Amino acid sequence: MGPLSGIKIIEFAGLGPGPFCGMVLADMGADVIVVDRIENYGREKTNDLASRGKKSIAVDLKNPDSKELIHELIENADAVLEGLRPGKMEKLGYGPDDLLKINPKLIYGRMTGWGQTGSFAAEAGHDINYIALTGALGAMGAKDIPPVPPLNLVGDFGGGGMLLALGICAALVETAKSGLGQVIDAAMTDGSALLMTMMFGMYSAGQWKDERESNLLDGAAHFYGCYECKDGKYISIGSIEPQFYTSLIENMELDASKFSNQFDKNLWPNLKELIGLRFKEKTRDEWCKIFTGKDICFAPVLSLEESLNNQHNLDRETFVEVAGIKQPAPAPRFSRTESEIKHPPLKVGSNTPEIIESLSSKIDVSELSDKKIIRLD
Numbered sequence: 001m002g003p004l005s006g007i008k009i010i011e012f013a014g015l016g017p018g019p020f021c022g023m024v025l026a027d028m029g030a031d032v033i034v035v036d037r038i039e040n041y042g043r044e045k046t047n048d049l050a051s052r053g054k055k056s057i058a059v060d061l062k063n064p065d066s067k068e069l070i071h072e073l074i075e076n077a078d079a080v081l082e083g084l085r086p087g088k089m090e091k092l093g094y095g096p097d098d099l100l101k102i103n104p105k106l107i108y109g110r111m112t113g114w115g116q117t118g119s120f121a122a123e124a125g126h127d128i129n130y131i132a133l134t135g136a137l138g139a140m141g142a143k144d145i146p147p148v149p150p151l152n153l154v155g156d157f158g159g160g161g162m163l164l165a166l167g168i169c170a171a172l173v174e175t176a177k178s179g180l181g182q183v184i185d186a187a188m189t190d191g192s193a194l195l196m197t198m199m200f201g202m203y204s205a206g207q208w209k210d211e212r213e214s215n216l217l218d219g220a221a222h223f224y225g226c227y228e229c230k231d232g233k234y235i236s237i238g239s240i241e242p243q244f245y246t247s248l249i250e251n252m253e254l255d256a257s258k259f260s261n262q263f264d265k266n267l268w269p270n271l272k273e274l275i276g277l278r279f280k281e282k283t284r285d286e287w288c289k290i291f292t293g294k295d296i297c298f299a300p301v302l303s304l305e306e307s308l309n310n311q312h313n314l315d316r317e318t319f320v321e322v323a324g325i326k327q328p329a330p331a332p333r334f335s336r337t338e339s340e341i342k343h344p345p346l347k348v349g350s351n352t353p354e355i356i357e358s359l360s361s362k363i364d365v366s367e368l369s370d371k372k373i374i375r376l377d
Contacts, residue, residue, distance in 0.1 A: 002339045009080070063372065079108070107168055110186060167186055222275050
């Protein structure tokens, strides 16, 4: 049903952003086949939600005899995605030059932290390192403590996996017109820098101070941040526009004369303290009852468990339960070609015979097993 129904994607197994990219594409209807390492054969992936909706085959890619099988998979694929360090796929004989010879229409998506080129390209790294290099991490958190990692949302998933999914979708449109494939170099440094576009624009205009907790959106403003309530829980406020700010001050029953100069940064620390003291007079849920329907721009800061049971999330079915596990539903939503989770994560290699038997030329499954290219037990 999804908008990518009929699209075939081969995903070479990896960690984090690569599998997340494949999950997004599978949710949208793509037929995603994960080529996993043979040593992982039979491994349970029950809680690895990025594996949902995908088929799995386990192959010994280091075995030269695996090439025929991989080439067969690639021959009729629309795209391939991999997340190894630069040069690793080439050493295995499955780099872009190798596979585009087999399938000139192939879209070859490459997911790395630093990118395929650059002085850091060969360095090891994780999300925190990639977003550190682009100024994103340095802009987050309070000024008197070290920068706070925003989980691994900015580098791995937003600037990495989601951006590669966008790149593959865009390349599919172009390939439909040109008949030619291409290589996508998706670097998490590039992606996290792209996500900082607005901040760099404001910085160049002199509207953003290059110091944490000193700006409109980084926790400095008294009307944009999180406050602790009487019960130790938190509420988020984003009352930037004048009408929302006025409503905030009125509904908190604060002295309007003290809060009249909303954008005077010299007043922000004192006003933030006053609002903080007021919030501690009521519980989070009491404030939510007061603020609801008042156009304030607020929301309670929920735990993972609370978010699963929040009424708005229940109304929209933001989270769904599949095979007993509650998880985020596919997004975005399409009015006609609805995305779906086709099935829960499967054991590594569980679709091996089915996948091989579906290939155009008949490859002997037993022979592949005898050569230890695949496992069937």
